[in-house]
Amino acid sequence: MILDQRRDEILQLIEQHGFVSLQELVGKLGASESTVRRDLEYLDGIGQIRRTRGGAAYTGESLTPFEERRDREATEKAKIGRAVAELIPQGETILLDGGTTTLEVARYLVGKRLQVVTNSLPIANLLAQQSDIELILIGGYLYPRTGVALGPLAEKTLGELNVPRVIMSAGGITEKGLFNSNSLLVECERRMIKAAEEVWVVADSSKFGRSALTFLCELSSVTRMIVDSGLNEQWRRVIENAGVELTVIDADG
Amino acid sequence: MILDQRRDEILQLIEQHGFVSLQELVGKLGASESTVRRDLEYLDGIGQIRRTRGGAAYTGESLTPFEERRDREATEKAKIGRAVAELIPQGETILLDGGTTTLEVARYLVGKRLQVVTNSLPIANLLAQQSDIELILIGGYLYPRTGVALGPLAEKTLGELNVPRVIMSAGGITEKGLFNSNSLLVECERRMIKAAEEVWVVADSSKFGRSALTFLCELSSVTRMIVDSGLNEQWRRVIENAGVELTVIDADG
DNA sequence: ACCGGAATCAATCAACTTCAGTCATATTCA
DNA sequence: TGAATATGACTGAAGTTGATTGATTCCGGT
Numbered sequence: 326m327i328l329d330q331r332r333d334e335i336l337q338l339i340e341q342h343g344f345v346s347l348q349e350l351v352g353k354l355g356a357s358e359s360t361v362r363r364d365l366e367y368l369d370g371i372g373q374i375r376r377t378r379g380g381a382a383y384t385g386e387s388l389t390p391f392e393e394r395r396d397r398e399a400t401e402k403a404k405i406g407r408a409v410a411e412l413i414p415q416g417e418t419i420l421l422d423g424g425t426t427t428l429e430v431a432r433y434l435v436g437k438r439l440q441v442v443t444n445s446l447p448i449a450n451l452l453a454q455q456s457d458i459e460l461i462l463i464g465g466y467l468y469p470r471t472g473v474a475l476g477p478l479a480e481k482t483l484g485e486l487n488v489p490r491v492i493m494s495a496g497g498i499t500e501k502g503l504f505n506s507n508s509l510l511v512e513c514e515r516r517m518i519k520a521a522e523e524v525w526v527v528a529d530s531s532k533f534g535r536s537a538l539t540f541l542c543e544l545s546s547v548t549r550m551i552v553d554s555g556l557n558e559q560w561r562r563v564i565e566n567a568g569v570e571l572t573v574i575d576a577d578g
Numbered sequence: 579m580i581l582d583q584r585r586d587e588i589l590q591l592i593e594q595h596g597f598v599s600l601q602e603l604v605g606k607l608g609a610s611e612s613t614v615r616r617d618l619e620y621l622d623g624i625g626q627i628r629r630t631r632g633g634a635a636y637t638g639e640s641l642t643p644f645e646e647r648r649d650r651e652a653t654e655k656a657k658i659g660r661a662v663a664e665l666i667p668q669g670e671t672i673l674l675d676g677g678t679t680t681l682e683v684a685r686y687l688v689g690k691r692l693q694v695v696t697n698s699l700p701i702a703n704l705l706a707q708q709s710d711i712e713l714i715l716i717g718g719y720l721y722p723r724t725g726v727a728l729g730p731l732a733e734k735t736l737g738e739l740n741v742p743r744v745i746m747s748a749g750g751i752t753e754k755g756l757f758n759s760n761s762l763l764v765e766c767e768r769r770m771i772k773a774a775e776e777v778w779v780v781a782d783s784s785k786f787g788r789s790a791l792t793f794l795c796e797l798s799s800v801t802r803m804i805v806d807s808g809l810n811e812q813w814r815r816v817i818e819n820a821g822v823e824l825t826v827i828d829a830d831g
Numbered sequence: 832a833c834c835g836g837a838a839t840c841a842a843t844c845a846a847c848t849t850c851a852g853t854c855a856t857a858t859t860c861a
Numbered sequence: 862t863g864a865a866t867a868t869g870a871c872t873g874a875a876g877t878t879g880a881t882t883g884a885t886t887c888c889g890g891t
Contacts, residue, residue: 329631358879446699460719461731466712467702469709482731612870
């Protein structure tokens with residue numbers, strides 16, 4: 326590996342974890358201890374990191390402080406996100422709907438080799454930096470606040486698409502089916518369902534029993550549903566009886 | 579292989595991967611080490627890449643360019659941005675190309691009532707929150723690092739578009755016409771030109787005399803050009819003789 | 832407080848890679 | 862054809878790497 330590239334990687338690792346030991350770095354980079362040692366010395370010299378005995382620590386304010394990150398990682402949504410990301414095989418093409426839960430899925434996709442298609446601006450921002458992910462953006466009228474591309478252009482593009490899997494979110498789920506908040510969004514999501522072989526829905530348990538404004542689709546359109554452990558027995562039966570493969574995430578994530 | 583073609587390919591590889599080693603390039607291009615070395619030296623010279631030991635790295639606009647405001651506002655690009663924004667009448671629809679100068683234009687569009695069409699992720703981020711701006715996103719393969727949607731999907735969408743004005747950037751401008759860094763980008767920009775009644779080009783004076791690799795279009799395709807005051811008399815004549823309306827921004831902004 | 836073992840460190844060196852410069856040959860353009 | 866430019870091979874110089882050494886620091890037990 327080349328000098329600059331390696332130092333970049335070291336910097337990223339340290340930024341990500343706050344602290345990394347020298348041995349860890351040696352393992353991950355495949356370089357010798359001497360080399361890593363020299364790199365750390367250099368990075369410390371230019372003030373990018375702070376050298377400590379046995380490793381190196383991050384200096385300067387992080388964009389997302391570590392405590393905040395820890396808090397976030399504990400949420401149900403994040404657990405769902407991680408679990409779903411692990412279910413997706415390398416090299417696959419997935420269609421990612423907008424929404425906070427799907428955004429969590431996207432967070433855990435970083436580092437995987439994938440092709441991701443999305444109409445969500447936040448997800449695009451997150452994955453655009455990732456060199457292992459090929460990102461296809463769906464265009465359209467950018468809906469304020471949620472930052473999702475909708476409208477005729479988005480619908481038309483989605484209509485011509487064909488992917489093995491779509492991962493969708495839902496505003497509300499009842500025995501009648503899935504609901505979401507506005508009709509433009511629902512229209513796009515219908516195209517997504519048509520475009521995909523398998524429809525995966527991610528939702529935290531609070532969504533169940535809630536019927537948001539606009540009807541999206543029946544439960545039978547869904548292939549698989551990934552939910553946190555807060556879902557009661559009654560709902561589990563409803564979902565499974567509709568022929569949906571139900572995956573409940575363990576409470577301890 | 580032709581010189582320009584090879585350099586274009588090098589540039590594309592570096593833009594896509596962020597970093598490419600010299601040996602990799604030798605392998606992929608089938609040219610000798612000396613030649614690749616010289617190409618890298620040249621590209622480094624014109625500021626398109628950053629040469630590092632053993633390879634070359636991407637330089638240029640990052641996806642999240644957060645420079646200090648007071649530093650930024652003094653730059654020529656910011657002056658051009660403000661001037662162009664003022665030239666655009668309320669209520670219009672404009673097509674905005676990617677690039678650092680067009681991003682500056684976008685910054686000064688906030689608060690105006692407009693419809694903006696763009697394929698640039700940074701610009702979309704900037705304008706997505708603005709309630710007075712209706713934002714249409716052009717989809718496509720999201721080109722890493724620059725965050726611009728390109729490729730067949732973007733080309734197709736742009737091909738079906740019709741707007742009164744496009745505001746474009748250029749990597750280089752000579753008496754022969756406009757140039758930009760890579761062929762995917764140029765292909766999209768050609769569609770933009772076709773889609774628009776008027777073609778406005780924003781460029782700081784350092785771009786003149788530089789022919790950056792891929793030919794985009796002749797000067798006569800341009801309706802109007804907005805440049806900072808650093809442009810010398812000779813170039814002004816060249817531009818005006820080509821039938822382009824030239825607007826030079828005052829030195830004091 | 833003191834000791835001994837383990838981990839970490841800085842310094843050094845030889846092997847290796849990359850570099851800038853030179854030169855002869857090949858290609859392009861007028 | 863001749864001049865200008867581009868290319869590929871070569872070379873000594875400079876930079877990088879991994880292994881080794883002995884010194885230093887840390888830590889648990891007495």
